[in-house]
Amino acid sequence: MEDLRRTPLHDLHASLGAKMVPFAGWDMPVQYPMGVLNEHLHTRAAAGLFDVSHMGQVILRGENAARALETLVPADIEGLSPGRQRYGLFTNEQGGILDDLMIASKTGAGGDHLFLVVNAACADQDIEHLRKLEALGISVEPVTDRALLALQGPGAETALAALVPGGAGMRFMDVADLDWEGTTLWVSRSGYTGEDGFEISVPAARAEDLARALLAQDGVAPIGLGARDSLRLEAGLPLYGHDMSADVTPAQAGLGWSIQKVRRTGGAREGGFPGADRILPELGAATRTRRGLRPTGRAPIREGVALFDAAEGGNEIGTVTSGGFGPSLGGPMAMAIIPAEIPDGATVHAELRGRRIPVTVVPTPFVKPTYKR
C-alpha cells in the first residue's frame, strides 16, 4: 500500500479520536466520535472546524497573471478586484472540466499575485497544467508549507473574530491577510458547506496551535470529511470527479454561471480558453444538465444508481452522480445529469436493489445557504 501523506494536523486528529481514511493519497479524518450525522447538524447550528490541508494551494505571480490564467480558466479574472475571490474551472480542449478551483486576487507584502486552491486529487495535474503559463512569464509556486483550515457555520464569525478581529469585517468571497499572534493568516470568507464561514491558510508550524485555539472557542467542534460531503451536497455544491469530470462540460454541470459575460460570446475577452468553441455555444442550451433529486421515502440513492423515465421499462436517462442522506433536510437527496427537457417537479425513477423508486426532480440547493454577502 502506498504511503499516505499526513497533514500538519495529523496528531491533533489522533488526539481527538478521529477515524482516519485514505482520501486522494492523504490520511484524513472522515469523522470524530460525534459521528457524521451530528457533526453535520453541529456545523449548521454552531461551528465546525475542518482540516482541508490536503487541498492544493498555489500562488501565481507575474505581470498580467490574471490575463494569463484566463487562457486556462473561463472566468473573468482580470476583473477580479484585489481582496476578492471567485470560483472557476480548468477546462480541456473537448470542453470538459479538468478541475474546479478558487481564485483570489491579492496584494500585499509579496506583491500582487493570485492565490489558488485546487482539489487534492487533481493538485499535481493542475500544477503541471499551470506550468504552461511559465511561457507567458508567470511563476507557478505550489505552497507546500501551509495547512488549510475551514471554519464553517453560524458561529464561525464569532469564533474567528475572538482570535482575529479583522475576520468579522469580511463579507462573502472577500480575502485578506490577517495577523494572529504574529503569524499571517490568508483568510477567505467562503467554504464548501452552504454556511457562512472562512477558509484559513496558516503556516504548517502554527496550524495545530491555531486549530486548538479555534476548537477552544464556544461551539466549535472538529468535523470530518463525511459531514463535509453531506453539507456540500445539501448546499447543491458539485464535487469534482463525481458531479463533474473531463467528460462533463460547464453547462452540463450547471456551472455556466462561473463564466462571466466578458468571457462569453460577444464579450470583450470572449473565449481564449481550452474548449471555448464547444463550451460557449452550449451555455443556456445544454441538452443535459445537473439537477437535484428527492427520492420518495427514506432510502438514499447513491452515486451510480440508474435513473429511468418510467416506473417500468422506459429509457435510462442518467445515473446519480452524488447522493446520500441530508441530515438537515431530514431525508435522502441526490444530484444527476439528466435531459434538460425534464422539468423541475417531474417524477423520474431510480433503480435501487431491483426496484424502481419515484424520485422528484428539484432545483438545488436542498438547504438554503446562509452566506454573509
Next chain:
Amino acid sequence: MLKYTEDHEWLRAEGDEIVVGITRHASEQLGDVVFVELPEEGREVEAGEEIVVIESVKAASDIVAPVSGTVTAVNAALADAPGGVNDDPMAAWFFRIRPADGVSLDGFMDEAAYNELIG
C-alpha cells in the same frame, strides 16, 4: 443467552422463534443509520439470504437470515426511527424468525468467541 454470527448479528431464542439484531460493534462500523428496509412478515427465507437493508450515512449494508425459516415479525419502529440502531443496538431488534428446523443456537458464537472475532 445471546449468541452471535460472523455477520455481526446477535441472536436471542424466545420460544419457537429467534430474535435478530446487530451488535454494537456493527452499528459503530456502519455509522449513523438513516434507513432500514425490513422483510415482509410471513416471508419464507433461506439461511444466508439478505433480508434487511441498512443504509448509514456512509453506505448500504445487508443483514442476512441466520437460519432458514419464516419471518414472523419485524420491528416497524425502526423504519421511522432508524437511529435506534446506533442508540441501543441490543434493543433495536430487526426481525423474529421461526426456524424451519426448530430453535437451536448451538452452531453460533458465544460472547467470548464473538469478542475474539472483533478483536
